[in-house]
Amino acid sequence: METNNLLHNTNIIAHVLFGSIALCLGLIALLSKKGKTLHTKSGNLFLMCLIVVITTGLVGVFIFKRNSFLLVITVLSGYLGFSGYRVLKYKNNQPKILDIAIALLTLASVSYFLYYFKSIGMIWSPIIIYSTVGYLLFMITYDFLRYLIPQSKYKNLWLYEHILKMVSAFSAILSAFSGTVFEDYQPYSQFLPSTLGMVVAIGFMVYYANKNKSLKRKI
Structure with a gap:
């Protein structure tokens, strides 16, 4: 013991x-x-x-x-970090066995959580649980659908994917940290870091979108 x-x-x-x-x-x-x-x-x-x-x-x-919800927040940050790195590495949307395997493994992990949902201790706010699971499923769904985007149209999307996924991975860890340290302020201490992360990600994406437009005008 x-x-x-x-x-x-x-x-x-x-x-x-x-x-x-x-x-x-x-x-x-x-x-x-x-x-x-x-x-x-x-x-x-x-x-x-x-x-x-x-x-x-x-x-x-x-x-x-x-508590099994730790599985979801861990898988969320891990999957987004992995996918964000892979996007930067290859800068295209060509299907790769490793990416598909990790996405399917992540889906299996979330399915495990949902199957045992009723038996876990609800120490985290339901709004955090539903939003976290929903966001993870949304990102995995997108990662499969992006294979259908023509390469000619996808060529600049990798940058925005990288930004969104890496900032989201960071904000997921920050959300878990603040939710644990500032437990008395839940659920605000949990979802505010995620909200802030989304605002930051959108800000970076808008910045680089405008920057790319400016560069095209100069050419």
Whole structure:
């Protein structure tokens, strides 16, 4: 029993530590100039920390039987971080086996959560649960539908996808962090970071859309 508690506490410490580091790195990536060394390095380190956060989160759910909603928030940030990285890497919408496999695995994880929905402890607000699951399903649906977009029309969409997914991955971790630390202020401490993240993502997308239009006019 003592060994089990020690492992559980170690897992929690690792989850919190790397989650906090991921937040700092994500903030640096957001504030630094896009495409430059600082942005690239902080973004890559953010993804590495995110892997640890996902792993410890899954261990907490499946091995230590913590609240299953952690599975959804963990899967959301993990899937968006993975997909956002893949979009940047390939910059096209050609189907790839790994992307499809991860999307299907994510769907299976969400299905697991929904199947056992009635048996979990509702320590999180229903509005957070429904919005999180809904957003994740929306993004997965889009990722499958994007394969139908002609390559000629998709050529510039990868940038906006990357922005939305990476900012959403960051805001998902921030939402989980603030919702846990400021528990007395739920559900506002949970959905406000996500709302702020969406506003930031839209702001960046509008900025780069206008920038691309300006460049085309100069050509």
